[in-house]
Amino acid sequence: MSTVTHPAPAEHGHSPFLQHHFREMKQQFDAAKIGMWLFLVTEVLLFGGLFVGYGLMHARHPEAFMAAHHHLDKVMGATNTIVLLVSSFTMVMAVWSAQTSRRKLCILFLILTLLCAGTFMVIKYFEYSHKFHEGLLPGKYYTHHGDTVPGQFMFFSFYFMMTGLHGIHVLLGMAAILWILARTIRGDFSSEYYAPVDITGLYWHLVDLIWIYLFPLMYLIS
Amino acid sequence: MSEAITHNGIGHAAHHADYLEDPKGLWSWLTTLDHKRIGLMYLWSVLTFFLAGGIFALLIRLELLTPKQTIMTAEQYNRVFTLHGTIMVFLVIIPAIPAALGNFVLPLLLGAKDVAFPRLNLASLYVYWTGALMALSTLLLGGVDTGWTFYTPYSTTTGGGVTMMVLAAFTLGFSSIFTGVNFITTIHKLRAPGMGWFEMPLFCWGMYSTALIQVLATPVLGITLLLLVMERVLGVGIFDPQLGGDPVLFQHFFWFYSHPAVYIMILPGMAVISEIIPTFSKKTIFGYKAIAFSSVAIALLGFLVWAHHMFVAGMSLFAGAIFSFLTFFIAIPSAIKVFNWIATMWRGSISLEAPMLYAMAFLLIFTIGGLTGLFLAALSTDVHLHDTYFVVSHFHYVMAGTSLFALLAGIHYWWPKMFGRMYSNKLAPLACALVFIGFNATFLPQFVLGSRGMPRRYYNYLPQFQDLHVASTVGSWILAAGLFLAAAYLLASFRGPKNAPANPWGGRTLEWETTSPPTTHNFEGQPVLQHGPYDYRANPAPVGVHEHSH
Amino acid sequence: MNWFRDYLLPRGGATHAGDVDGLFMFIIYLTIFFFFFNGALIFYAVKRWRRRSDREVTPHITHDTRLELIWSFIPLVVVMLVFFWGFKGYVRAWVAPNDSIEIVATGKKWVWQFEYPDGTRTLNDLHVPVNKPVKLVLHSEDVIHSFYVPGFRLKRDAIPGRYTELWFTATEPGVQQVFCAEYCGKGHSDMLARIFVDTPEQYETFLREGDEQVRKMPLKDLGQLVYENKGCATCHSLDGTRGQGPSWKGIWGKVHTGTDGKQYTVDANYIRQSILQPQAVVVQGFEPIMPTFQGLLREREISGLIEFIKSQE
Known part of the structure; x- marks a missing residue:
């Protein structure tokens, strides 16, 4: 008539990856997905704060932001956008390969994704060092000469904070992909169990998505 | 039903040691993934910081016994009230009920073996400890004198350990997010078979609403605090009027988190009360859905009212009107809850054991706290009362008082479950009365101080305010005495036998269907829910029957 | 009640x-x-339904x-x-009437400074006439402060980098306490000011002779206050630098040649004339640009300026 506590169901071929507090793989997988989506929400809100701050300061100093954004290299920015879009595609393929138990293909796509991420960071490195060289640094370290519009330092404050935070996320993503790669090589994943690949993929798409918003906001002000 | 427990639950417990004993050793605790152990470590940490924050509070009250210097200088006073606020908000109230009690009971209430992400749960505790150490390390960096709100440009120009303190709050935010993500996922996916959303105990709805705020608001605080650090370290200019920024923008960002965070502090308290009142009234909760939805409504409305902290900061008439209007709507779900709790007691079978006493004190404290909010939501009265002791008193009622009484109620309620021991019920009424009288004696005079015009964060004050300050300080001693008494009889229970019955209060939720204390995996097997959480229609479970095997 | x-x-x-x-x-x-x-x-x-037996059955009322x-x-x-x-x-309490007296109130750690339409400045003491609307334009020179008058039930933040407004019509002569309500550091609780609500006669006296502070201040200090607050410093330096007007450094007792070719000795009468009728004598090499201060300076303030100039050696 009320709650009954009955013994655990007999063991029937549990996956070695099923944690003790879940009843079945699907429950564990769904939980991982919900957790990742929630985490992505917090990430969007974290960046959201910066976007709002950027928008408000842009509205206050439109000329300064306009003038400052000419210092950015549109070609490098566009290249990086394409690189990240390609990496998103390879990530999707990696998830699909894991889902369909294609281990070697999965390894290949993960490596490709890593290469794209690496390319992104290298291009970013060249962009950053160029800015450093010209004294286009954030806040009080801004030493660039020959500005026609005052207040351009604030654009670079946001540029470095936003692309910097994004860059940290790319690096964290690379670490996650490396870990997934190692586990794929070890042969952990199959159509039975691929949740880690799936949620790493979700995270990687977010990193990509944020850049898709950052690129026009920073490089293509009109 | 009691037979079922005897045979399948408690009867088998003989084979398994309880979670407190198995495995043994400090290392096993530090590396545990058991939500109950993590909850307990959170509880002891929170209580330790509560003691620290409380000592700072007593020092503040002692200093304010006389105008000008009593025991410390203005600089020291400013550092002490900042530490009091920061510790109490970030290290005590926010984690107190969700991370400590919630961690312990949420999976039990849901009939789950653990939270969805046990490793993330442990990580949250370590992040919390790291943040706590960072916050305390500011003592060595010259202290922090900004107040817990870190308003710019004061916070960007003053010296001391502000950067470290802000980073500490940032770090603690992650701990809070981890808990929130864990709880939402746990509630979605780990409910016992047969437990629909409306068969969940209301505590879970409270935790769910709290977790929503933790997940949706904390990141904004995170980025705000990072921007503040960047402002101090790099001079990025966003909050600095001399560089073209806007200092009031910080307040908007800050309160966008911190106003919902106020509901992180009250919703868990309401959640605890919603469990205790039916149990001690032996009657089903009145208006389950109203209480559940009002929690969610408070959580969501909480995001729309942040600017009511800035009615005098130069916002437009229109914005002021909108934020005031929306703020009043929070009053409705709050009132609904109070009336539902009272209606639950109506025609019940009420027993006044310790948890119920604290819960009733909660109701009265919350009534005062909630109603005094009307003064601050209304525009014209807020202009007079903003940043006075009236506000200090109001938020101590709604944040500190309710959290304190709910935490005490919850600790008394689940103490037998957590430790397998009963405490002395004789001293509980005295302690509860002392805490209640002490709390009101401390803070009622502060309402009058505020309405008479005494601003907050004042080290020195005009002589006309002294009488009320003296009353408030004496109240703080009564409050402290009550708390020490409660701590004494609770801790004394550890000297007694470990013989708490599985269900000492006759509760109808799942945590009472396992042993006290539970085994590591909570239940023997998977509990399947067959009745609602507060169903007292059937013959009630025997109260006080002790069937624990040795 | x-x-x-x-x-x-x-x-x-x-x-x-x-x-x-x-x-x-x-x-x-x-x-x-x-x-x-x-x-x-x-x-x-609790009284009515206190539990008397563990076997009590309660009604099942869900809602x-x-x-x-x-x-x-x-x-x-x-x-x-x-x-x-x-x-x-x-x-x-939002929009001030058009005929309000407008006073600028500046908060800085940890004082309130008031500036009246005629340029008079006071520190921590604000004089307003009873039954006349007064508008305060608030701003801050450092951190956020808040101007709080409990007796008026009014409060408004003073924010660096922007202006906020506050207005009131005082209804009773007397003194009102002003607090800083926004935490601003060490001296926050001592950042007090007073509003003197004057009868029309008292207010007239204040406008004519300044507030008590000014009436009791030594002449030389008063002169320095006037020098800093009334715009003298814009054109007359104290260190010998040439500005729009002659520097005051060592000017006392000097002999000037006017644009009319005549010689003038800088003494009390000369200074007084230069303040009230600046175009009467213009020193050679300078433009006749100084405005008259007739009616803008009180007698005691002119004497103060003379003492102040005397002390510039």
């Missing part, structure tokens, strides 16, 4: 204090009522939609009433 209001609130000294007090007392009674109402319900429930609607609706009506009442008072 006036004693209760007088116990809780300072005596109202401005036109809209009454608005605020009415609402304040309404919510006070509301709070007291509901506290005792809830308390009585709880007390009654009552009508009752729940009632206790949602009543609070709704009450809070909407409070909202509109509060909003009305806020709107009335």
Whole structure:
């Protein structure tokens, strides 16, 4: 008539990856997905704060932001956008390969994704060092000469904070992909169990998505 | 039903040691993934910081016994009230009920073996400890004198350990997010078979609403605090009027988190009360859905009212009107809850054991706290009362008082479950009365101080305010005495036998269907829910029957 | 129940204090009522239905939609009433009448400085006439402060980098306490000011002769205050640098040649004339650009300036 506590169901071929507090793989997988989506929400809100701050300061100093954004290299920015879009595609393929138990293909796509991420960071490195060289640094370290519009330092404050935070996320993503790669090589994943690949993929798409918003906001002000 | 427990639950417990004993050793605790152990470590940490924050509070009250210097200088006073606020908000109230009690009971209430992400749960505790150490390390960096709100440009120009303190709050935010993500996922996916959303105990709805705020608001605080650090370290200019920024923008960002965070502090308290009142009234909760939805409504409305902290900061008439209007709507779900709790007691079978006493004190404290909010939501009265002791008193009622009484109620309620021991019920009424009288004696005079015009964060004050300050300080001693008494009889229970019955209060939720204390995996097997959480229609479970095997 | 209001609130000294007090007392009674109402319900429930046996059976009442609607609706009506009442008072205190006296109030750690339309400046003491609207334009030189007059039920933040406004019509002559309400550091609780609500005669005297501070200040210090506050410093340096007008360094007793070719010795009468009729004598090599200060300076302030110039060696 009320709650009954009955013994655990007999063991029937549990996956070695099923944690003790879940009843079945699907429950564990769904939980991982919900957790990742929630985490992505917090990430969007974290960046959201910066976007709002950027928008408000842009509205206050439109000329300064306009003038400052000419210092950015549109070609490098566009290249990086394409690189990240390609990496998103390879990530999707990696998830699909894991889902369909294609281990070697999965390894290949993960490596490709890593290469794209690496390319992104290298291009970013060249962009950053160029800015450093010209004294286009954030806040009080801004030493660039020959500005026609005052207040351009604030654009670079946001540029470095936003692309910097994004860059940290790319690096964290690379670490996650490396870990997934190692586990794929070890042969952990199959159509039975691929949740880690799936949620790493979700995270990687977010990193990509944020850049898709950052690129026009920073490089293509009109 | 009691037979079922005897045979399948408690009867088998003989084979398994309880979670407190198995495995043994400090290392096993530090590396545990058991939500109950993590909850307990959170509880002891929170209580330790509560003691620290409380000592700072007593020092503040002692200093304010006389105008000008009593025991410390203005600089020291400013550092002490900042530490009091920061510790109490970030290290005590926010984690107190969700991370400590919630961690312990949420999976039990849901009939789950653990939270969805046990490793993330442990990580949250370590992040919390790291943040706590960072916050305390500011003592060595010259202290922090900004107040817990870190308003710019004061916070960007003053010296001391502000950067470290802000980073500490940032770090603690992650701990809070981890808990929130864990709880939402746990509630979605780990409910016992047969437990629909409306068969969940209301505590879970409270935790769910709290977790929503933790997940949706904390990141904004995170980025705000990072921007503040960047402002101090790099001079990025966003909050600095001399560089073209806007200092009031910080307040908007800050309160966008911190106003919902106020509901992180009250919703868990309401959640605890919603469990205790039916149990001690032996009657089903009145208006389950109203209480559940009002929690969610408070959580969501909480995001729309942040600017009511800035009615005098130069916002437009229109914005002021909108934020005031929306703020009043929070009053409705709050009132609904109070009336539902009272209606639950109506025609019940009420027993006044310790948890119920604290819960009733909660109701009265919350009534005062909630109603005094009307003064601050209304525009014209807020202009007079903003940043006075009236506000200090109001938020101590709604944040500190309710959290304190709910935490005490919850600790008394689940103490037998957590430790397998009963405490002395004789001293509980005295302690509860002392805490209640002490709390009101401390803070009622502060309402009058505020309405008479005494601003907050004042080290020195005009002589006309002294009488009320003296009353408030004496109240703080009564409050402290009550708390020490409660701590004494609770801790004394550890000297007694470990013989708490599985269900000492006759509760109808799942945590009472396992042993006290539970085994590591909570239940023997998977509990399947067959009745609602507060169903007292059937013959009630025997109260006080002790069937624990040795 | 006036004693209760007088116990809780300072005596109202401005036109809209009454608005605020009415609402304040309404919510006070509301709070007291509901506290005792809830308390009585709880007390009654505990008395009436205290558990007497463990076997007691309680009715299974899950909800009552009508009752729940009632206790949602009543609070709704009450809070909407409070909202509109509060909003009305806020709107009335919003826009200052056009004939307000405009005074600039500047907060800085940890003083309030006031500047009147005629350029008079005072520190921590504000003089306003009774029954005349006064508008304060607030701003801050460092961190955020907040200008709070409990007797007027008014408060507004003073923010660096922008201006905020506050207006009031004081209704009773006397002194009103001003506090800084936004935490601003070590001296926050000592950042006090006073508003002297003057009768028309007192206010006239204040405008003519300055406030008590000015009346009691040594002449030389007063001169320096005038030099800094009334614009002298824009053109006349103290260190010998050439500005729009001659520097005051060592000017006392010097002999100047005017544009008319005549010689003038810088003495008290010469200075007095230069302040009140600056075009009468213009020193050679300078443009005749100085405005007259006739009516802008008080007698004592002119004497102060003479003493101050005398001391510049």
